[in-house]
Amino acid sequence: MSIQEQYDTYPYPARNPKDERKRLVRGSPSHPVEMDTYLWGGKRNWREPIRILVAGGGTGDALVQLAQVLTTAKRAYEITYLDLSTTAREIAEARIAERKLQNVTFHTASLLDAPDYGTFDYIDCCGVLHHLPEPDLGFQALSKALAPEGGLGMMVYAPYGRSGVYALQDAFGALTRGMTAKDRLRLGKSGLRNVPDAHPFKRNQVLVDHKQSDAGFYDLLLHSQDRPYSVGQLNEALKGAGMRPVSFLPAAQYDLQSLLPDGAEVPEDMDWIEAMDVAEKLRGTIKTHIVYAVPEGREVPEVDVTDPWAVPHLKSLAGPQLASLVAKKGRIVLDFQTESATLKIPKEAAPILTAIDGQTPLKMLREKSGLDEFAFASLWRQVHDALVPWNELNYSKLYRP
Numbered sequence: 001m002s003i004q005e006q007y008d009t010y011p012y013p014a015r016n017p018k019d020e021r022k023r024l025v026r027g028s029p030s031h032p033v034e035m036d037t038y039l040w041g042g043k044r045n046w047r048e049p050i051r052i053l054v055a056g057g058g059t060g061d062a063l064v065q066l067a068q069v070l071t072t073a074k075r076a077y078e079i080t081y082l083d084l085s086t087t088a089r090e091i092a093e094a095r096i097a098e099r100k101l102q103n104v105t106f107h108t109a110s111l112l113d114a115p116d117y118g119t120f121d122y123i124d125c126c127g128v129l130h131h132l133p134e135p136d137l138g139f140q141a142l143s144k145a146l147a148p149e150g151g152l153g154m155m156v157y158a159p160y161g162r163s164g165v166y167a168l169q170d171a172f173g174a175l176t177r178g179m180t181a182k183d184r185l186r187l188g189k190s191g192l193r194n195v196p197d198a199h200p201f202k203r204n205q206v207l208v209d210h211k212q213s214d215a216g217f218y219d220l221l222l223h224s225q226d227r228p229y230s231v232g233q234l235n236e237a238l239k240g241a242g243m244r245p246v247s248f249l250p251a252a253q254y255d256l257q258s259l260l261p262d263g264a265e266v267p268e269d270m271d272w273i274e275a276m277d278v279a280e281k282l283r284g285t286i287k288t289h290i291v292y293a294v295p296e297g298r299e300v301p302e303v304d305v306t307d308p309w310a311v312p313h314l315k316s317l318a319g320p321q322l323a324s325l326v327a328k329k330g331r332i333v334l335d336f337q338t339e340s341a342t343l344k345i346p347k348e349a350a351p352i353l354t355a356i357d358g359q360t361p362l363k364m365l366r367e368k369s370g371l372d373e374f375a376f377a378s379l380w381r382q383v384h385d386a387l388v389p390w391n392e393l394n395y396s397k398l399y400r401p
Contacts, residue, residue: 003131003225006218007058007085009181012127014213015059017094028249028290029153030062030124032069033313033358033396038247038292039122039151041301042310042395049076053120053145055111056128057081060092066124067101073398079104080117111138114145121147126155129237131225139241143295151300152243152293159228160280161287164201166228168192168221176222185214188222206287206337229289231277238293245273246300249290252341252389254279285338303395305384306377308363313394314356314387323354334390343386349379359399 015025028034036044050070054063063081070077083089086108096104107117111128123142132138146152172191176184192210195202209216229237231248238245248254254276256266266275280286294300304310314322317332325332327350334341345353351369360368366376387393 004084006181006224007083008087010185010215010218011059011085011088011091012215012219013059013061014215015061015091015095017091017098020064020095020098024065024068025061026065027061028391029126029155029292030066030122031394032066032073032075032398033394034391035122035151035153035292036396036398037303037394038249039294039300042303042397043301044396044398046073046075046396046398046400049078050121051118051147052077052079053114053117053123054079054081055114055123055125055142055145057083057092057124058085058088058127060088060095062124062126063092063104064095064099064101067096067104068099069398071101075398077103080120081106082109082111082114082117084108084110112141114141117145119147119150120145121150123150123152124154125152127157129154130156130227130229131223133225135227136237136240139237139243143241143243146243146295148295149298150294151246153291154293155288155290156234157226157228158280158286158289159230160284161204161206162228163204163284164199165204165207165220166226167199168195168201169223169226172222173224181218184222185218189217192221206285231273231280231289234289234291235273239296242296243293244296245291245293247292248276249292250389250391253283253286255389256282259283303388305362305381308366309361309397310395311359311361311397311400312356312365313358313396314353315392315394317392319356320354322356323350323352326350326353334392341390343390343392345386346379346382349383352376352379352383358396361400 036042052066057063063079067079081092081104089106089108093106111125123146125142129135129138142152172188175191176187179187207220209220235245256275256279259279259282322332326345327347330347331342331344334343352365355365355368362380366373369376384393
């Protein structure tokens, strides 16, 4: 079965347009505030319109997030959506219509055709490149469609966190040759029940898509075209297309030093890509890579934490909620499927945290806290260093007048 037929039969991820009335699906990459942080140093001028391509947009999660957030912020945008599946496109269109969002153009087309639609300030491409028969052609097409000062937000599958997947894909592929999609799904589900508990797939704690929907099961275990990328392989694919990665998210998961025993140090001759590649192998649970990338020659400014007009945004916790936890314990705990991370933040930072609302710049946060410039700078640096590696703190003037 072709990939187009698969996604026409089981559009992925499974979404009901009516659910747009009660929630917005948020994620990485492609939240404008996060994009600003990693691609423009938190300093993008949002008074200027942004031209966006959603390449292989599926049922529309990234599309809807981009359009809704920019609409709420009253920012001008144009979004072009491409996907081969007419069924997936119809769902994405219905979700946009449910929210009454504007300035989105839909095309039933391959991401390989991306350069035909012009150049873009931002390109989203999630869960697509690893399904192409020749992925390098996909990387090259996106590179050609990217404006010189633009950026790409992407997600591709990673090998070690998907332990057991590819053995089952091969096995079910051989057993279901010539079957319809529904018959393949039926055999796959019944076949998985007979797979021994000791199989690497059943011992893998980070894989859940097959439990959430038929589309999730099919995409994970019955896909006919699927290849993962290690950090090093992804870097080479980007380089081959004239691009380079600027961030893997969250950065803390790729921190090699944190995985080494006491007294051991990262070798001095190891560059950041090789160090992350080794960290990926040691961690063993990363199932996807979320990456921001830019044209090879483009310089990306870093966030300036001393800029009084930088505007911070919290991701998982609202300011008062985070402030309450910090005031009580001087730390927060992030829980994942296989591990947890403890982030230490001084209790004295609580008055600063409670006022973070995505609109107030650091200068005004300092004034509200009553701290002098030296004390504020010291505390804010500790907040920044604790939260940014876990992508829990972003910077952007998206909502500023």
